[in-house]
Amino acid sequence: MSPKQQRGEATAAQVLDCALELYAARGEAGLTLNAITSASGVSAGSIYHHFGSLQGVVLALAQSWLGRLLGEVVGALHQVTDARGGVRALTETYLRFIQEHPDAARLMHSVTADREAITNARQLRGAQEARIAPLADWLHAHRESGELAALPLPVLESLILGPVTGIARRWLAVGDIDIEEAIRTVPDHIWRSVSP
Template sequence: MSPKQQRGEATAAQVLDCALDIYVAQGEAGLTLSAITSASGVSAGSIYHHFGSLQGVALALAQTWLNRLLDELGKALEQTDDARSGVHAVVRAYLGFARLNPDAARLMHSVTADREITAHAHRVRGAQEARLAPIAAWLHAHQASGQLVDLPLPVLESLILGPVTGIVRRWLSVGDIDMEEAARTVPERIWRSVGR
């Protein structure tokens, strides 16, 4: 990577770090171009060059953290031998990721992220393909071995991750969920809905 590319990546990372801090402190309303330029020291022109728009910053921020989550889920699966332990590991990894990164989890599960990811769903899915392919292959292999129910992969993925997403959203917004208890009890409940 050339020095110019390294500087560009460092600038983009700086903008995203500042954008997350602003989002956490002030919410979506506070996430303005002026606030980002002020906090990051990066010019508006440079922000537009790297992200195309303010919405591009929000999308890149959500994608960055979603990619980190997917990396953690992939690593969790790599350390398992069977479908049951894999489902347990993925659920615990997701809950653990949210507990360790509550600010990023709040953004990832926000209306802001939902709106931007939905608006650019095909592009986002394409950018995540390298991270999603091993997870999909794992699901397919365990379906083929008879350990997971025979459902379309998007449905199976939703049955595994949907409840976890709901738990994380409620924990972030209401705070009435004990995440340690959830990590102990929820993986087996999810396994019962998808395992054979």
């Protein structure tokens, strides 16, 4: 990597770090281009060069953290051999991740991030394909072995991730869910919905 590319990556990382700090301190309303330029020392022109827009910054930040989450989930799936253990590992890993990184998790699960993800769904799915592929492969292998219900892969993915994402969102927004209890009990309920 050339020195120019290294500087570009360092600048982009600096912007993303500042954007998360601003989001954590001030919420979505405080995440403005002016606030990012002031906090990061990076010019608006440079931010537009790297991200295209303020929405591009939000999307890049959410996707960066989503990539980290997916990496941890896939790592957890590789530690178990059976489908039921995989459902438990996925649930625990996901919920512990949001506990450890609540600010990033709030951004990943925000209306703004959702809107940008829906608007750019095909592009994002392609960009995340390398990170999503191991999860899809895991689902496919366990469905083919008969350990998971013979449902389309997107349905299995939704039945497993949907409840976990819903719990994460509720915990982040309202805080009335006991994560430890959810980790103990939810995998068995998910398992009943996807077992053959």
